Amino acid sequence: MFVLGIDPGLSRCGYGVIEQIRGSGAQRTRNEAVALGVVRTDPAEPQAVRLAAHMAELQNLLGEFQPSVVAVERVFFQVNVRTAIGVAQVAGLAMALAAAAGIEVVEYTPTQIKQAISGWGGADKDQMKRMVGELLALPGPPEPADAADAAAVALCHLSQASWQLAAASPRAGLRA
Numbered sequence: 001m002f003v004l005g006i007d008p009g010l011s012r013c014g015y016g017v018i019e020q021i022r023g024s025g026a027q028r029t030r031n032e033a034v035a036l037g038v039v040r041t042d043p044a045e046p047q048a049v050r051l052a053a054h055m056a057e058l059q060n061l062l063g064e065f066q067p068s069v070v071a072v073e074r075v076f077f078q079v080n081v082r083t084a085i086g087v088a089q090v091a092g093l094a095m096a097l098a099a100a101a102g103i104e105v106v107e108y109t110p111t112q113i114k115q116a117i118s119g120w121g122g123a124d125k126d127q128m129k130r131m132v133g134e135l136l137a138l139p140g141p142p143e144p145a146d147a148a149d150a151a152a153v154a155l156c157h158l159s160q161a162s163w164q165l166a167a168a169s170p171r172a173g174l175r176a
Helices: 047-065 081-100 110-118 125-135 145-168
Strands: 002-007 012-021 030-040 069-073 104-108
Touching (some): 002 081, 002 145, 012 047, 012 145, 030 047, 030 145, 069 145, 081 104, 104 110, 110 145
Parallel strands (some): 002 069, 069 104
Antiparallel strands (some): 002 012, 012 030
8 A cells, every 4th residue: 555645835745655564474464665855945036936836746755656545634724824825725625636636635734643653642753754764664864844744644544554453353262
C-alpha cells in the first residue's frame, strides 16, 4: 500500500510517499519512504500561478506513485489568516485531485499526527522529525521539515489503518 502524505502550504507543500510492506511469517510489517520532498512556489508570483504549479506537481505525484490513500494534514488553526487561506487552498486542491482520481482521501489534525507518531500530542518539530526518521529506518531525521511533516501524516494514516485492521480481524485461537 502506498500512502501520499501532504503537509499543505502555498510557499512550501511537503509530500511523503510511504509504502507499507507487509511481512509474512516472522517478518514484521514495515514502512519505507519512497519519496520525500517539497513543492515550492515563489511568493512574488500571483496566487493563481502558484496554485497551478501545486496542481501540476500533485498530479505528477498521483500519476507516478498511484497511492491507495492521500492523507492530508487538516488546517486546524493559523494565527495569520492570509497563511491559513493559502494552506487551505492547497489542501483543498490536493483533496480534490485525489478524489477526482478515485483515491481515498483522509484528513488528520496536527494533534492526531503527533499522538500517532510520538505518542504525545504536544511533541515539537525536532521530536517529530527524529521519530519519523526512526520509524522509516532513515540514517537521520528527514529534511526539510515540510517533507518530514508530510511523512508523519502518511505514517499517521498507516498507524490508524493498522489499528482498524486489527480491530476488525477475528482473533485466531480465541474462543468465547
